[in-house]
Amino acid sequence: MTDALTLLKTRKSPKVFDLTSPGPTPAQLDEMLAIASRVPDHGKLAPWRFVIFEGEARGRAGEAIAAAFRADNPDADEDRVAIERMRLSHAPLVIGVVSKAGPHAKIPEWEQTLSGAAACTLLVLAAHALGYAATWLTGWQAYDARVRAALGLSENERFIGFVHVGTLARPQDDRPRPALADIVTRF
Structure with missing residues (x-):
């Protein structure tokens, strides 16, 4: 149990600029995805799915992100567009966690969405357990309908x-964590 507690106590979210190769092997990626799929899932709906961006796919996704950014910002200089193009290219692997939450007779959409958020958390922890570092980000592109469509999401799906x-390319400092007295109340 100590190893599991140490894992939970030492997880950090590094900056994407501090993530480098190597990334997980195909077998490790499969293990991470299998772990992420073990989240609480009321009704066994699997109201989420995963989109893998690695290798050239990261650049293709970046082109779609850059195109949407340029459409909204026609006066942006090339350096700024390049930043958007590189959004999914810093780490060797990016996993898009997609919510398929929708109306259901018994399971509220909110619970379905939270199940997908739990999948993100388990992905981050699984990466850490395998000796990698992981950061969970959204960004404007996660909410943009054009980008979602270009990255293969249906109209009712969300990142x-x-x-x-x-x-990790370099050691990471830990950030201050909230004091329990500031975040815990008893009823």
């Missing part, structure tokens, strides 16, 4: 987040 996974 819960993009989990960027790789090897």
Whole structure:
């Protein structure tokens, strides 16, 4: 149990600029996805799915993001467009976690969405357990209908987040955490 507690106590979210190769092997990626799919899921709906961005796919996705950004910002200079183009290219692996939450007779959409958020959390923890670092981000592109469509989402699907996974390029400092007295009340 100590190893599990140490894992939970030492997880950090590095900046994507500090993630480098190597990333997980195909077998490790499958293990991470299998772990992420073990989240609480009221009704066994699996109201989420995963989109893998690695290799050249990261650049193709970046082109779609850059195109939407340029359409909204026609006066943006090339350096600014390049930043948008690189959104999914810093880490060797990015996993898009997609919510398929929808109306259901018994299971509220909110519970379905939270199940997908739990999948993001387990992806981050699984990466850490395998010796990698991971960061869960959204960004404007997660909410943009044009980008969602270009990245293969249907009209009723939404990105819960993009989990960027790789090897740390440098050690990370821990950020201050909230004091329990500030976040805990008793009823």
